[in-house]
Amino acid sequence: MSAETANPLKAGRKMRIVAIADSDSYLKFACATLDALGPEWEREVLLVRSPIQPTLEQMTAATAGTFLHGRATAVIPASGLRTALAGADVVLAAATGPVVEEVYLHAAALTPRPALVSGLPGVAFPATKKALRYRALGDAFVTHSHAECRAFSERAEDLELPQRILVSRLPFLSSPAAPMPDPAPLQRVVFAPQAKVPVEKDERVAILQALAALARRTGFTVRVKLRAWAGEPQTHLEQYPFDTLWNDMVKARAVAGHELEFCTGSMAEQLVPGTAMVTVSSTAALEALDAGLQVLILSDFGVSDEMLNKVFDGSGLLGTLEDLKAGRFFHPEHSWLRDNYFHRQDVPLGHVLAIYAEWARAGKLTLDTDRLAATRKRRVRLRLRTLLPTPALKAIRWVRQQQRDSDARRMEAERAAQGLPA
Template identity: 30%
Template sequence: MSLVPTWSRAAGGSPAVLAIADSAPRAHLSAKMLGDLPDSGGAMGLAVLRSADTPSPARIRAALEGTRHAGRRIPLLTVGQVRRLIRRRRPDAVLLNCSGPHVEALSWSSRSFLRRYRPVVASSLPVPALPASEGEWMHRSRVDLVVAHSHREVDEYTTLGEKLGLRGRVGLASLFPERGERSGPGARKRIVFAARPGQPAGALGCEALLSTLSELATDRPDLEVVLHVGEEGHPELMGVRQSMVESGRVSQVSPVVESGPLHEQFERARGLAALGSLPVLAAVAAQVPALVLTDFGVGWDQGNTVFEGSGLFGDLKDLRACRFHKPNDSWGEQNHFHSTSDDDWVAHLYELCARATGGLL
């Protein structure tokens, strides 16, 4: 495979942007952000960083479905190969959609190549990124443009950056298209719990969750109760489940265990429950009523602080009673569901590129 991403400089001198991701979800985000650029069919490139957690080519391909990079072969590059690629191609901007340590390593080298060449360095925050974290900011201390995905994140990270004395700007980029009415025929009788690795933590938490799902499936045979373990699986949860099956505390066949892309569950879903984070945001974007469980805590580790004030918080009793909700409109406008016309990250990026060309960065 070529080490050079699909690349061409767009007509009219539009800035050339190289995006580097280190996971399948971040590759999807990078492709979406490249698609937001004017003349996006031209001045862009996308590569995935090779590391201990490099996603498989199949997962990368699946993540890029529905974007302009669908079907393209995306190169896997080491840190050294990324640095050499930037030296050789000299993009106007480098978009680092990676974990904090990878952003820190690559942003340092991207700003230290050559005296006469200095690309603009941008980086997206993790999703969700609240409460604002000094650690996330410090990993991006040498980044020119930090990209947030909600008005609330922009406000909190701007305030924190000023407090820390950091010079980077904070821009806004949408995660989801603007929501319309939910479409698709057919009965919606599926109750989905979206499990993610490490959540809930510990055997007791897993047992409480699995017992609730099993009881719901027994009490409501008219519903299809699904335990969705994602594309990565959930070894701890499945290990606890197997022990409970062997001891006769839960059924082998209910709840149904499924994997694969979460969005495939939405068409038939009556409601989705999770501890927080992206599954709930994805459900809200798809107009699926949701429930954010608070039995296992509220905080950064659970990824559910962002849902404070949304009207989505509840507990296992609510799950068993199928009490799902849609979020408050005012919460949505401040947290990931703003109008796409509010996005300003591209304007910030192009202004910074112009300043870099003039030697003003």
């Protein structure tokens, strides 16, 4: 974002940006991104109806601290996208790949066509061709570090995509550059699970056992900050939810049950002074670093693209379950910070988006007809994800809620039988 640095916003002439999200993590990304644009923009965030639509609790956490705090996020069907996007200068497709493609197809039919922009809600490694194929109609793809920009630029060249690969700080990171270390003595530890890794059940159980051992040895408050309770929707399917595994461990008397606390809500509320973060690959590690906290990235299960933690190689944050049990956490290497998410932002993203908005209003944005035709052929596969009828979606949510209620009742009964507080 170094070519055009002047802000082209005209006095008294607001630009309009509409963000479309489909899950809790993308909703958080959309709200934080638009919040940083400031009052010069007319901003709107919408959720497209889908099986991974966030719950009310997840929406509240995702919008916390932004211009949408305390306000309901409107939910629309995919069939209403064209109407919702009409009049937008910029469309931010903050959603999973198939939904981004659907959003772009609707926006492409508008005259004048708005600028089409997308990005991923956190650590975007490994950079895949698949992610860019879904976004092939876009004008720009936003990455969040120089390392990500290089990787996605290579993928875009391989696919011969004309869209620009931009670099912008993750919108929920507030430190201007390298964060200052938190001087407070360590009193509690927060574990941030990742839905996709580690894959195996016994690996996940091993993490819970190590967390419990840490709590027993140190007396620290040890909290598992879930993105969703078991059965609730989230961006990626979680085969072995940590809260369910913990309930099973308590039932089997493998742990006492009081060692760990489980919660959902805003991650920012957990990252207070005196806290350390442990995770396998979650973007929450970056939020912890932003707050100056110590972090431990577990490497026991591998450091690779498949484990989604290759980006932390060389960070100084890698450690093991033995480090976790011993309470060893780390501050990052400064050289890693500069290349990974904590660079200085010389040109605000809003200035660059304003340039795209001006191009859109001037009718300077076009689409390759061959690429548009190829994208339309994929449309049938999108329909199942974005156009499920309301009764089907309600049935899915009802089953998930029943499972969650059943697990809660079972856990409460087991704790009562053991004489533990509810």
